Amino acid sequence: MSGPMRRIETDLLVVGGGPAGLEAARAAAEAGIAVDLVDAGFRPGGQYWMQDPTGAAPLSVQGEEGAAAIAKSQASGVAFHAGAEVFAAFPDRRVLANTADGPIEFVPRAIIVATGAHDRAMPFPGWTLPGVMTPGAGQRLAKLGGASAGERVVLAGSGPFLLAVAETLVKLGKPPVALIEARHTDLAIIAHLARHPGRWREAARLLVAARAIPERRSGWIVTEAIGDERVTAIRIAPVDRSGRIDRDRSETIGGIDALLVGWGFRPMIELTALLRCRHEHDPALGGWHCITDRASGRTSVEGVYAAGEVTGIAGAVPARLSGRLAGLSAAADLGADTAGDESERASLGEQLARARAFSDGLGRLYAPPADLATLAQDDTIVCRCEEITRAEIASAFAAGTDAVAGAKIWTRAGMGRCQGRICGAAIADIAAAETGITPREAGFNPPRIPLRPVPLSAVLEATRDGQE
Amino acid sequence: MGMKPGAGMKADAVVVGAGVVGAAVARALAVAGRRVVIIEQGVPGGAVSGASLACIGTHMMDEDELPLLKWCCDEWAAFAEAAPDFEYSRCGQLRFLKQESERRSADEWIGIETAAGLSPTLLDPEAVRRIEPELTGPIHAATWSPNSAVVNPFLAVRRLLEAAQAARATLVSRNPATALRVVGGRIAGVETADGPIEAGIVVIAGGPWTAKLAATAGVQLPIVPRKAQCLATVSVPRSIRTVVGACKAEGGVDAGYTQIQQAMSGQILFNTVLEGGVTAAGSPDDIPEVDRAFIRDSIATLLFLFPKFAEIDLLRSWVRYEAVTPDDRFLTGPAGPDGLFVAAGDGGTGFVRSLGMARIIADLVAGRESPFRRDLYDPARFDRRAAA
Numbered sequence: 001m002s003g004p005m006r007r008i009e010t011d012l013l014v015v016g017g018g019p020a021g022l023e024a025a026r027a028a029a030e031a032g033i034a035v036d037l038v039d040a041g042f043r044p045g046g047q048y049w050m051q052d053p054t055g056a057a058p059l060s061v062q063g064e065e066g067a068a069a070i071a072k073s074q075a076s077g078v079a080f081h082a083g084a085e086v087f088a089a090f091p092d093r094r095v096l097a098n099t100a101d102g103p104i105e106f107v108p109r110a111i112i113v114a115t116g117a118h119d120r121a122m123p124f125p126g127w128t129l130p131g132v133m134t135p136g137a138g139q140r141l142a143k144l145g146g147a148s149a150g151e152r153v154v155l156a157g158s159g160p161f162l163l164a165v166a167e168t169l170v171k172l173g174k175p176p177v178a179l180i181e182a183r184h185t186d187l188a189i190i191a192h193l194a195r196h197p198g199r200w201r202e203a204a205r206l207l208v209a210a211r212a213i214p215e216r217r218s219g220w221i222v223t224e225a226i227g228d229e230r231v232t233a234i235r236i237a238p239v240d241r242s243g244r245i246d247r248d249r250s251e252t253i254g255g256i257d258a259l260l261v262g263w264g265f266r267p268m269i270e271l272t273a274l275l276r277c278r279h280e281h282d283p284a285l286g287g288w289h290c291i292t293d294r295a296s297g298r299t300s301v302e303g304v305y306a307a308g309e310v311t312g313i314a315g316a317v318p319a320r321l322s323g324r325l326a327g328l329s330a331a332a333d334l335g336a337d338t339a340g341d342e343s344e345r346a347s348l349g350e351q352l353a354r355a356r357a358f359s360d361g362l363g364r365l366y367a368p369p370a371d372l373a374t375l376a377q378d379d380t381i382v383c384r385c386e387e388i389t390r391a392e393i394a395s396a397f398a399a400g401t402d403a404v405a406g407a408k409i410w411t412r413a414g415m416g417r418c419q420g421r422i423c424g425a426a427i428a429d430i431a432a433a434e435t436g437i438t439p440r441e442a443g444f445n446p447p448r449i450p451l452r453p454v455p456l457s458a459v460l461e462a463t464r465d466g467q468e
Numbered sequence: 469m470g471m472k473p474g475a476g477m478k479a480d481a482v483v484v485g486a487g488v489v490g491a492a493v494a495r496a497l498a499v500a501g502r503r504v505v506i507i508e509q510g511v512p513g514g515a516v517s518g519a520s521l522a523c524i525g526t527h528m529m530d531e532d533e534l535p536l537l538k539w540c541c542d543e544w545a546a547f548a549e550a551a552p553d554f555e556y557s558r559c560g561q562l563r564f565l566k567q568e569s570e571r572r573s574a575d576e577w578i579g580i581e582t583a584a585g586l587s588p589t590l591l592d593p594e595a596v597r598r599i600e601p602e603l604t605g606p607i608h609a610a611t612w613s614p615n616s617a618v619v620n621p622f623l624a625v626r627r628l629l630e631a632a633q634a635a636r637a638t639l640v641s642r643n644p645a646t647a648l649r650v651v652g653g654r655i656a657g658v659e660t661a662d663g664p665i666e667a668g669i670v671v672i673a674g675g676p677w678t679a680k681l682a683a684t685a686g687v688q689l690p691i692v693p694r695k696a697q698c699l700a701t702v703s704v705p706r707s708i709r710t711v712v713g714a715c716k717a718e719g720g721v722d723a724g725y726t727q728i729q730q731a732m733s734g735q736i737l738f739n740t741v742l743e744g745g746v747t748a749a750g751s752p753d754d755i756p757e758v759d760r761a762f763i764r765d766s767i768a769t770l771l772f773l774f775p776k777f778a779e780i781d782l783l784r785s786w787v788r789y790e791a792v793t794p795d796d797r798f799l800t801g802p803a804g805p806d807g808l809f810v811a812a813g814d815g816g817t818g819f820v821r822s823l824g825m826a827r828i829i830a831d832l833v834a835g836r837e838s839p840f841r842r843d844l845y846d847p848a849r850f851d852r853r854a855a856a
Binding site for chain 1 (some may be wrong): 510511512513514622641642701702733749756757760763767770778781783784785
């Protein structure tokens with residue numbers, strides 16, 4: 001049974017304890033505002049600054065950075081609520097979270113949403129086999145449990161995050177056996193990097209990790225995962241510079257036991273969407289993202305701010321900067337004495353613009369290939385919760401709907417336990433491939449309360465007073 | 469994808485709205501040999517119908533409508549025979565009484581329905597548990613109506629649309645009818661962003677959007693949107709067999725209600741409105757979230773009846789706007805200029821009635837006598853009452 005509900009009145013509620021949320025919370029707390037920070041993990045840090053749940057010393061540079069940031073936030077007086085999953089928010093800005101000790105109702109004057117991102121998975125034949133997971137999941141396993149996804153891991157997909165995972169696996173003494181990057185290595189990447197000397201050190205570090213991988217391919221894509229009980233082999237094919245896959249030149253890589261494949265990240269917009277903030281679609285920013293005023297982090301809804309990946313995929317550096325900006329401007333809007341902050345905010349704004357220019361450029365360079373939505377075959381399961389195949393979804397598009405919402409009503413795709421978080425973007429891409437509309441036009445399934453499955457007893461406890 | 473209207477798209481009849489009512493009307497007209505275009509602003513079945521709990525039954529519905537409701541239930545059963553793939557299940561319906569004082573209302577309904585040839589009964593808690601073993605909450609009694617059924621609302625709309633399309637109806641989806649075309653005092657079709665669709669007959673089956681479209685031809689209809697909400701749990705093994713509701717109390721349109729059932733997917737779908745639906749201001753296009761009191765009352769009622777379910781996860785909520793009229797009955801029949809008909813005002817129970825409304829429209833269009841009391845649904849009935 002659920003424990004009793006706790007109600008916490010506060011000035012500012014920060015949702016998400018990654019780089020953006022931690023910086024936002026600290027900035028606001030240092031300005032003299034009462035700040036509560038809620039995070040779903042056992043310990044704050046988020047995916048990027050992930051901390052060992054036992055409190056053991058961090059494995060990575062990022063872990064160390066994160067430990068320092070958490071300590072600073074704590075010293076500034078931020079009240080942390082770890083292991084608390086936000087499942088509802090109402091127009092009056094009340095937020096409900098569930099914890100092992102029962103639900104908490106937050107009654108804040110303002111909210112900063114810093115919920116981060118999740119992996120962008122794309123269905124392909126064999127993707128539901130054990131041993132196939134996203135790079136983010138592989139990274140979590142390594143950072144949280146110190147375990148590799150397998151003994152002979154293949155990293156695949158696209159984007160620099162693959163190299164970050166490679167680095168972690170190398171540190172664990174389990175360097176991946178192959179790296180299959182869809183993008184061709186070319187001068188454009190080098191030229192882009194050349195314009196941002198501040199990122200050279202990080203790039204050099206990642207290249208060292210890449211060199212530990214015996215087989216590296218660029219301009220290749222995994223078209224199938226093969227195995228009975230578990231993935232044991234993959235089919236790969238060349239992909240040309242316009243994103244077309246040449247299946248006639250397919251090859252097989254065998255003797256593997258894990259495949260980490262992903263196409264970058266998507267902003268986790270459930271909470272901002274539930275709060276009715278305005279969103280836009282840009283493939284280079286991970287698709288749908290929350291629109292903010294870059295100088296303040298304000299969303300289109302009064303009293304709601306957003307920072308970090310939820311405002312468009314950009315990585316940890318812009319996340320920290322946008323978090324700090326949102327924290328400072330929320331504090332100012334809440335009446336904190338922020339005289340003298342203007343010059344800092346202006347400087348942060350300039351740094352953020354530079355950092356975003358770098359990441360937006362990377363986002364465009366590592367845009368998923370055009371043929372990605374053709375990987376799933378007719379019998380490939382697209383919605384894993386409800387086990388809906390591509391052919392079933394395509395039949396919905398043929399029968400009279402071209403939207404993600406239509407596919408859901410027609411086939412139940414996206415109606416299961418994950419509520420379309422895993423398959424929603426893929427369905428939009430398939431809609432685009434089948435009907436000629438854009439993924440933006442295909443839309444997304446608006447999130448509804450509860451944002452995550454929560455026991456009925458906890459929801460009842462959290463709504464018992466029924467106040468509107 | 470459906471077709472796009474363009475220059476010279478013509479039909480005998482345009483049906484506006486591809487919810488269950490529009491799909492049923494389109495099917496009835498197409499089967500009668502008319503060339504039908506059905507136009508939908510969003511996704512077929514995606515608004516009010518898809519969010520419905522789609523109970524097909526007569527129990528505690530409306531005394532005057534009983535003949536029509538009985539006919540509708542038989543028609544649904546016949547359609548389930550003809551197009552079996554929409555999860556039609558004649559599971560029966562229980563309506564619980566919390567206390568002795570509710571007996572009078574229950575007895576009255578049982579009397580009315582028995583006189584009409586139906587077979588509802590009153591059960592004590594032990595008898596209720598033989599039908600619904602997990603219903604262990606401290607109820608006083610429950611009425612039992614064995615003939616009520618449920619359907620999967622998405623699939624039911626699909627099957628009706630497919631039947632209409634098999635009779636050569638054309639579906640145009642994600643394309644709103646923006647205005648009615650009236651030429652020389654007669655209806656001449658509808659306007660869309662892609663051009664007009666010409667037709668001598670237009671049937672607006674647009675639920676809460678009906679009044680807005682009718683107004684483009686100067687027709688005022690007393691239909692207002694009312695917020696209706698629902699919750700769903702994750703899928704669990706089969707544990708609820710029937711449709712469980714609260715005994716209908718006095719209060720008519722504004723009375724509260726409960727409905728609890730388990731879908732074939734295993735999800736438990738439920739809602740409880742204690743104080744009656746609040747008619748919402750504003751547009752039915754702006755769908756809000758469920759409100760806190762609704763969540764509390766719905767879960768509290770579910771757990772009062774089924775205390776074992778406390779640790780099942782809530783998965784989802786949804787909100788829609790259903791169309792309500794002053795007397796909670798459909799507006800079905802001619803309205804305004806010649807050739808214009810409406811079939812809207814579901815009051816949250818449109819699924820069962822949709823086939824009956826389609827029959828009324830088809831009879832009117834064909835100039836046939838209807839077996840049902842048309843006056844109950846006449847769109848002009850409120851004007852007449854005002855005049856009298």
